[in-house]
Amino acid sequence: MSLGEPSQKWFPTHVQATVLQAAGLQAKGKNGTNDAYTIIQLGREKYSTSVAEKTLDPVWREEASFELPGLLLEGNPQVYELSFIVMHRSLVGMDKFLGQRAVNLNGVFDDKQRKKTE
Numbered sequence: 001m002s003l004g005e006p007s008q009k010w011f012p013t014h015v016q017a018t019v020l021q022a023a024g025l026q027a028k029g030k031n032g033t034n035d036a037y038t039i040i041q042l043g044r045e046k047y048s049t050s051v052a053e054k055t056l057d058p059v060w061r062e063e064a065s066f067e068l069p070g071l072l073l074e075g076n077p078q079v080y081e082l083s084f085i086v087m088h089r090s091l092v093g094m095d096k097f098l099g100q101r102a103v104n105l106n107g108v109f110d111d112k113q114r115k116k117t118e
Contacts (some may be wrong), residue, residue: 015042015066015105017082019049023061028088028096034058035089036098041081042066042105051089058086068105080105 019022019038028034038049045066052058070078082105086098 010031012109013068015068015082016063017066018063019060019084021057021061022086022099023057024088025058025098026055027056028098029054029090032056034098037087037089039085039087040064040066040082041085042080043069 010116017040019040022036022038025034025107030047031054033054033056035051035053036055037051038060040047040049043066047064049060049062051066052060066082070080082103085100086101088096088098090096
């Protein structure tokens with residue numbers, strides 16, 4: 001059996017996410033700004049960025065790596081979703097929700113036109 005045979009298929013075991021920035025966030029803090037941070041989540045694993053203080057357009061440029069809880073196989077009924085939740089840090093009371101996005105990793109993996117590093 002050689003590596004060129006179709007049975008030797010690559011399946012990702014980890015995903016690396018980079019949080020670059022957010023733009024045009026609604027102000028939830030004092031003085032019309034936010035102290036924003038992002039929570040990246042895959043399954044039960046979570047990572048929080050640092051807090052970008054006093055801004056509506058935070059920039060983080062932070063990376064996090066996650067192990068996939070199972071193999072990301074074609075036709076696998078398990079859906080793997082990478083969530084990005086942006087929050088305003090409140091010094092008093094609960095932090096406030098600013099927005100969120102989710103990336104369906106199954107769709108990214110199944111897209112044959114997309115480079116695996118995108």
